[in-house]
Amino acid sequence: MSKEFAVREILPSVRERDREEKFPFDLIKKMGAQGLSGILVPPEYGGLGSDWMTLGLVTEQLSYFDFSVGMTLFAQIALAVIPILKAGDDALKKKYIPAICKGDKIHSFAVAEPNAGSDASAIETTAILDGAQWVLNGNKTWITNATVSDFAIILVKTDKEKGAKGTTVFIVEKGTPGFSSAKIDHKLGVRSQDTGQLFFRDCRIPRENQLGLLGKGLSFVLACIEDARYGVSCSALGVIGACIDATVKYCQERNQFGRPIGAFQLVQSRIADMAVDCEASRWLAYRVGYLKDKGLPCSRETAIAKHHNVEAAARAARAAVELHGAYGLTDDFPVEKFYRDMVGPLTMDGTANVHKLLIGRSLLGIGAFG
Ligand SMILES: Cc1cc2nc3c(=O)[nH]c(=O)nc-3n(C[C@H](O)[C@H](O)[C@H](O)COP(=O)(O)OP(=O)(O)OC[C@H]3O[C@@H](n4cnc5c(N)ncnc54)[C@H](O)[C@@H]3O)c2cc1C
Incomplete structure (x- = not known):
């Protein structure tokens, strides 16, 4: 089924997407409608409830026709649905997972920074608690879906003294004041994938946006x-x-x-x-x-x-x-x-x-x- 989908929907526009560095918004919607974005997602959140092997086989089939599209689908599930399923409360799960399944919401997953690539423990982006809000400051770079995502899952330092043990994950919604992004253009390959930078400048997010345990982010x-x-x-x-x-x-x-x-x-x-x-x-x-x-x-x-x-x-x-x-x-x-x-x-x-x-x-x- 995923091969038929790819021949019908992915193949005809693959060259145009690559030449024009065009992000496949339409395909994300169509993959959602086809049920592909719901692999691994429990039925109560609108998914198919199937397994990693199925997700791998579908990813292989889609990537045969366009690596960028195959990885976009996989990442939506592995780097958005799974972390929210594992660590989100009921409200976060209901807010994000059905929408991702339908292809209505796009994520980004941001760890890398200008001074922290292979060494993720070297991140410098900070979050400081101020009353009922966290205040974020820092930059992320080389982030897939940076400028097209509706929300970002980000790793930050919540306690600089504790190093890797002072890191925490948060969700930041697009449009939050102090949060912006910029695209990295003209990449050698994966050109229809959106890649870019995220900037946080006194960006305030509610405490409920914490994903997982304080200090256990890395x-x-x-x-x-x-x-x-x-x-x-x-x-x-x-x-x-x-x-x-x-x-x-x-x-x-x-x-x-x-x-x-x-x-x-x-x-x-x-x-x-x-x-x-x-x-x-x-x-x-x-x-x-x-x-x-x-x-x-x-x-x-x-x-x-x-x-x-x-x-x-x-x-x-x-x-x-x-x-x-x-x-x-x-x-x-x-x-x-x-x-x-x-x-x-x-x-x-x-x-x-x-x-x-x-x-x-x-x-x-x-x-x-x-
Ligand atoms: C297309 C693309 C999409 C990406 N999407 C995301 C994303 O969505 N989210 C995200 O957080 N990140 C993303 N990244 C960033 C990616 O995680 C980093 O590029 C990667 O971790 C390497 O970091 P770096 O590029 O800073 O290289 P560096 O860490 O600076 O490495 C440079 C070179 O030094 C070598 N090196 C470094 N440390 C050691 C060591 N200890 N021993 C031996 N050699 C070493 C490396 O192997 C490499 O050859 C993406 C990258 C690319 C290319």
């Missing part, structure tokens, strides 16, 4: 980011599949030296490498979905799947472009977009180095982060 957001890594691994898998299909077709049709280029052993070798990467990526991602649905710990498996699958997708996209020869450089063919789109995922939700350190820590029992 571990809370890191758990959400781990969920998002599963989404990236599924999206990357979708892109590898798209790279293979586009390349196989091209190599069957393009003739050189009197034969289809797919007849040459060196070309077949590149395609075989892509197929091996695809199968390995598939089972790494699906295993994480399985473990999540069983409620089993899977931090290391998630780090391995994210790290492997984005590297594999970047390799597949490069091979796809090279095997299209000069034609791989134009957007008459889809592969140059795959190539550009697969650079951002190497960094988003944690860089390759950070993932290796997470995997290393889980094996050695020694943290490299201090």
Whole structure:
């Protein structure tokens, strides 16, 4: 069903969205109407009540056609619905979750700052309690959906003295005085994703907007980011599949030296490498979905799947472009977009180095982060 949806709704406008850096507001509505935004959401909040594996499969299918759209759907669930379900009170759940399911509300999830990327504990944005309100000051950057979101889930310092143990999560509504945003234009890839900065200047929010426990914000957001890594691994898998299909077709049709280029052993070798990467990526991602649905710990498996699958997708996209020869450089063919789109995922939700350190820590029992 999600593949049919993608062929009908996502594919026809993919090039236009990329060229014009256009955010897919219409698709968010349509995914809501189709029920896709309600995967994992309990029926009492308007969702389908299905599981992580289903969400992963749908994300893979959508990302085959457009990585940006697949990840937008996944993030709406993993970085908005799940945190509110886990830590919101009844009023917050009723306010946000049904609206996200319908595609009526868009979130952003803001941790990164100008001086805090891989080291999320270094955030400088503060919240100070003043009567019944928190007063926020600081900047967030590289935030997905920054300028299109109706509300932001943000990590701030509520007690500077306590470092990482003095962090808390809040929800800030668009339109709150002192809260503004600015877009980061002309990215290398994921161009139809909105990415930008958030600014807080004496921004006052009610105490009820606290999400989760005071002082426990960092571990809370890191758990959400781990969920998002599963989404990236599924999206990357979708892109590898798209790279293979586009390349196989091209190599069957393009003739050189009197034969289809797919007849040459060196070309077949590149395609075989892509197929091996695809199968390995598939089972790494699906295993994480399985473990999540069983409620089993899977931090290391998630780090391995994210790290492997984005590297594999970047390799597949490069091979796809090279095997299209000069034609791989134009957007008459889809592969140059795959190539550009697969650079951002190497960094988003944690860089390759950070993932290796997470995997290393889980094996050695020694943290490299201090
Ligand atoms: C497209 C996109 C969307 C994003 N969306 C969001 C979002 O919605 N919300 C959000 O909060 N953030 C978002 N981010 C930000 C993302 O989380 C950060 O970019 C990421 O955590 C890395 O931080 P940085 O870019 O500041 O790089 P840095 O942390 O400055 O890293 C630079 C380099 O140094 C290396 N490095 C850093 N520390 C170590 C170490 N200890 N050991 C070895 N190497 C190290 C890194 O691996 C990297 O190669 C997004 C990023 C991108 C690209």
